[in-house]
Amino acid sequence: EKGEAYGLRAMFMFYLLQAHGGMTADGQLLGIPIVTVPEDGSTNFNIPRNTFAECMKAIYDDCDKALALLPTQYADHTSDADIPAKYKTIGATISEYNRVYGAKFNGRMDGAIVEAFRSKASLLAASPAYASGSGINYEKAADDAAVVLDRIGGIAGIDPTGWTWYTNTQEIDGLANGANPKEVMWRGEKSQNNDWENDNFPPSLYGNGHINPTQNFVDAFPMANGYPINDSRSDYNANSPYTNRDPRLAAYVVYDGTAVGVNDTKINTESTSNTKDGINKVAGTSTRTGYYLRKLLRQDINLDPANTSKQYHYTPRIRFTEIFLNYAEAANEVWGPTGKGSHNYSAFDIIKAIRERAGICKNTEDPYLDECAQDKDKMRELIRNERRIELSFEGFRFWDLRRWKAPLDETAKGIDIATDAQGNVTYKDIDVDTRNYKDYMIYGPVPYSEILKFNELKQNQGW
Template structure:
């Protein structure tokens, strides 16, 4: 399907799914009037908004956004990975249907098999249609009408936000366009565009329920609306988005205060919404569970049911353990962010870090999230198995497209027992989570530190940035942030960002965080791996650079908009450098 104009994405891509559904002939039992007058069919139409949500665990993706950043290195040789890391992004016409960077729907359909941007445009149109047709609904209660509208407003905000974080500011998209619409619309900046999201979320908050019945698990709630609103407000206030909006590349304090107000509302009412941090003893259960499809830490997620064996095998499990590709390998940069159990970074001379035993006495989250050489993992009968990424070790000898390129594997999303010996594949719930409660504390700490400094209580919440970070650290057994790092907001800013990278690793945040902070060009300069040489019981550790890993320059802070489409709208400007 070819676009006619840039903004006609809303029409062309939207018609691909919505109008085909509506235009079925009467002999198929569906007409437009029937869809929007009957509650059950209306809800079915509205529910497709969830189908447009992304799922980075889908095995067909074979990459994660962390592999565009310094978080992970990917062993797949797919076009999307190569082009992103070379700095070209989707400058090649053949990339139009590539997952993260494309702009046209894949022939495979909606959801995780089509690009995020294309899904976003289709979802926005579907949401607009749902909102506009609500007066046609005849057999619904007021509560049902509110629920339909609340979900449509929420999803319109979410999908528009996904486009904004990649392309920057966009024209207004709050109506379902028709062929008679004037598409020669001016492009707005990021903050102006994101205001539309906030307005939608205010509507969603008023209309959505506090909770749903258990058989409706995964639908968005009032808590979801607050969680997304504060996230968008933080993005709006961030240096990259402020620069896009004509300001200096620094934080906007007024927008940060607005974010903290929303965060305060969520903190105060979290219990009522059923939102809470999990206990540190159950930390692993946040990320996958054999028995529970969701937990209290999830604010907004894609409900996928039991995760397929293919999804886990392709992303995380090497062939030596019965997997397939194990495409995602944490970098040494990521490993080095985990502090010692003393609460000090490994670069601190007082931390207790021993270069000859680099994996001892680290932050407990390291042992939950990363598999390193010598880590116990898996059982063959009564025999304990250990990861072997040292030179000529079992995992090191795998073909290049089936082993870790960094010397590490992801443990966070590799369910225990999922291997060739225990054969516990396909037995765990592992949804892709967009927002969880720990993130809100980290978002708040970032905002509060910039406005009030590390230790002053923010009036919007009653707690300080340091207290918020310590809540996240203490629950896993880490001590409070050492006082030497809380003397200034500049010093504490680095620790907040490090804490965020540790707590949210492999969850799809690092790529977007380092871009909105405008630190990506520095963060991605050097990516490192570990090379371990063993001689009997002795081991040496080297940390060479991964050659030609990233080519990130100023223009890469925003994705390019297809040139052929920009040229068709005289009021629409291309992103800088493209």
């Protein structure tokens, strides 16, 4: 379908810009070569990179072409009156419309998905790493996100269980082909397996413990009263660090004492532990940081070789929470924490709804959020932190740090917990991994093999 082709081309251009767009040594913000015609063996492949701004225009042009052809969503209609106007004008009947744009095509790229990728691209282009040469500002990014959100009623459309969508096991098991839960706009195919659990369950549950959340990440979760743990008003207790924390911490991270798996096995991550789950007990499978991953994993899976089970999983490609956070980030930059532009909600409104959904200051005031509402810089920091938490382990943080021009060399830390013979417990932060990234690495390289083959390609600075 031609509309899908335009939408997919815009999507892949976004991914390529994110990975390879960057500043050259002579100060040009470049994207990738724009190719819009079929190529064959006689094609001249030695062509220069287009500017980042030209690539953004190509994305927008393809989005416009896709939206002119695609339905907002695939759905079966029962009367001619339900046919969208753009198809009525060309004489489409109800049977013809349903044959081409009916519900059986759910899961393929539709207009709403195209609009979501336009939002993603606009936020990238408006971000500090690209804004100087992209021609895109935060107002455009906010407006593009609002197009997606307004269709679900704005803040009223937030899924109350969207922050733990992966625990809605009955919903996941019952999803029909192409159907989406409220939180998810676009997803991959549902399949029955135990791959994620095999990779990431603690070793005592026959997992490989691959992803180990850092202490840095754990410290990003505020207290249940909304204050960051380094705020004197938070009531954080370093000798009981997991007490009264943001409920998302327990939902996303396995920490010492957490119950995991079908038998609610208590996981002991201490260096004094006598299990394989203790920090650095077994190379390659035991945690290096004192933590294991919980987010995305189904706790009703058993990896015991004597009784192995599998369950349904799917990978979300776009969640509405991402688009809400896109809007909050952009709206704060252009209109401030409580400004709404031409829309019905502000950055403050969205962050309040997201925090309340997670159980922070539920049914009470959120004094720290109210404080941030008076300060654009503090609200920016809070929005970025909420994005870090809500979209964790879904492939965002790597790209977010780069587009924000944030430091890339923060040492990854862990926690060494030890219990002595008298039962006294100590908590000690440890360095786990030193990150030796340089400032220029906010931009990825053009693959060196391509630079060697094609002398018209300019490399990004530093590479």
